[in-house]
Amino acid sequence: MNHTHSQPLIRLLTRLRDSRQVWNLMGSVYNKRIRAAIDGLYDRVAREVGETGLSLILDAGSGSGYVSFQLAQMNRQAMITGVDFASGQVQSALRLRRKKNLPHCAFIRANVLALPFQESHFDAAVSVGSIKHWPDGARGLREIHRVLKPGATLVLSETDQEASEQDLRRFIERFKIWFIPDRLLLWGLKNVVFGQSYSQEALARCVEQAGFRNIECLRVADCPYVIVKASK
Template sequence: MASEIRPTRKVRILDVGSGPGILTLRLAKQNPTASLVGIDYSPTQVRAAERLRIRQQVKSCVFRRGDAVNLPFENNVFDIALSVGSIKHWPDAVRGLQEIRRVLGSDGLAFIAEADRDASEEGFTRFARQFTAWYVWDRFMRWYLRSAVFGQSYTCQDAESLARLSGFDQVEVEKIKQWPFFFMKQIKSS
């Protein structure tokens, strides 16, 4: 996803559910003239991201606590919003996407990447293998990921409906090749 986002002018980027901040900081380093904000519901994640930001000496990015369904920002203040692996955790995904739409300016772009509940067995197996070690029973790990992670997520069709319900009328969703995730791009029409 980071390689998809290469703005050519100074832009304001919001990462919703930024977790430990790895992607947010990568984007900040790739786009030194952009200003970035990462928000996360968990204060522990916000502290971890802030520690990483200081270690990596990135000045164009801030991390703060915030809830996706009640974003702590005025209307129309970002050019790009992204969220990776977070939307499935939100208590109300439509409300969260409405919030993203609200804080985006006109022609603003939103990018969502999430676990695909309809992932093929092949893609899922490739992904699950990364988490399998000698001390983790492979079948347990597969069951856990399928039921507790992917089972709580959305299909591409679900995601598109959520985006349209939240007011985005330009929505594209595609499965990510090789991996059991989908990628959704939404544009806030002016």
């Protein structure tokens, strides 16, 4: 497709990609496919938070709760709170929580840009694949910074804007959606998902500008996502 002519379509699809209604309708399709595609990433993000003992951990844009559950299994004494603005995603996480019998995870519907928590409430925060959907990523990060205690850890991961076509082809092998032909899926991932996301450098800069320090850039082998770790 001619690049100039496809720009309005890419802008429209990117708006749909970020809409709460679309997450309510299509979240379950995403949730079914993503686990197999980036399982190692959830594990890595949880391990970067580590064993925290009696602590409160925030999962911003928690979807069906995969990283929350990983954290909950590692931290039996912690309380993990997943926040998502789509009620369908919150319901899906609550169903999985019952199945997994992990009562120390809570899931609530809220916008990351206006978190319903007091200042300095959490000991750590994670977020996977969500910041690119926020209408103002910098504001969301300042909001997370506000609700974290001084010294608390943030582990943030997002699709890599600089992922190569080869990386995306490999990703599609694990993220097939039966009703979308591979060529169309590749175009969408390239132009609407990864293409409208963050490079590792841009994500690290945003994290720093939100007031975090000790910024580290990490990666997981064979996974086209970037990870930024920092502390308040």
